[in-house]
Every structure is written in structure tokens, then in C-alpha cells.
Amino acid sequence: MVSISAALEIIREHQQSIPVQTVGIANALGIKVYKVPGWPADLSGMVRKNVDSEGGFDIFVNQDHPEVRRRFTIAHEIGHVVLHPHLIGDGITDDALLRSGLSNAVEAQANRFAADILMPRDKLNECIGKGITSVRELAARFNVSEQSMAIRLGVPQ
Numbered sequence: 001m002v003s004i005s006a007a008l009e010i011i012r013e014h015q016q017s018i019p020v021q022t023v024g025i026a027n028a029l030g031i032k033v034y035k036v037p038g039w040p041a042d043l044s045g046m047v048r049k050n051v052d053s054e055g056g057f058d059i060f061v062n063q064d065h066p067e068v069r070r071r072f073t074i075a076h077e078i079g080h081v082v083l084h085p086h087l088i089g090d091g092i093t094d095d096a097l098l099r100s101g102l103s104n105a106v107e108a109q110a111n112r113f114a115a116d117i118l119m120p121r122d123k124l125n126e127c128i129g130k131g132i133t134s135v136r137e138l139a140a141r142f143n144v145s146e147q148s149m150a151i152r153l154g155v156p157q
Contacts, residue, residue, distance in 0.1 A: 001055055
């Protein structure tokens, strides 16, 4: 796995245009992403160590979830790899609310990291500066859920 600073640089490179390509970020970090069919609806994704992988980890997402959900899950799991590789052990499985057996603080940190990946402040501010302020339109441009965008903007739901 690359250092945190190198990972952040890779992420910044992929944030030059929106929507941010999460699989592209994962691949640039040496992480393979797999869509898994037939998982229960309450299982969003997981990250697992893979010593044979360049990045040392693989990410699995529920193929049956909507694209915006899969994108957030991939970004969330990238957050675990970058911020918490020492906690992954044999793997972290996240349910539909992106909860695992890890502490709420660790999961909240991975969620914030995912939001930072998918909705970079500078690109969000550019859109708002151009008069694009609708949660729905911003969510569509960034290819995230309206709920994620509302949370990012601090708009009551």
C-alpha cells in the first residue's frame, strides 16, 4: 500500500473532473474492485486483504445496489484502506448503513473520507459559484445520492 500522502495525491489527480471515478482511484492505488451478484440487500460491501494484489487489498460491492450506492461504498472502503489498513485484518464487511464491527468513530471517518472523495469542496464550490444550488442537480452532476449531497451541503433533510 502507498503512503497516505501518496494516496491523497492519487485521489486529487482523479478529482480534476466530476463525477469522480472511484474504480479509477482504487485501481491507481493497486486495489481491485469486484461487483458481487446475489448478496443480501443489507450488505453493501467489504474490503479484504490480498497479499497477491499490488495494493494489498480488494474491494467487493453489492452488484444489485444502485450505482450511486456502489460508488459511495467503494469510496468508503478506499477510506478504510488509506486510513485504517491496520484495522482491516481478514476483512471489513459493511452493511447497508456502512456499519461494520469497527467503532462508530472509525466508520464515521471512512464516511467523511468517502464524501471528500466523491464531492470535493473545490468542485462543489465551482458549481455553486455558477448558480447550481439544487441538491438534486448537484447530486446528479457528482453522481451521488441526494441524501449524500444534502448531508455534504448541510441541508436539513
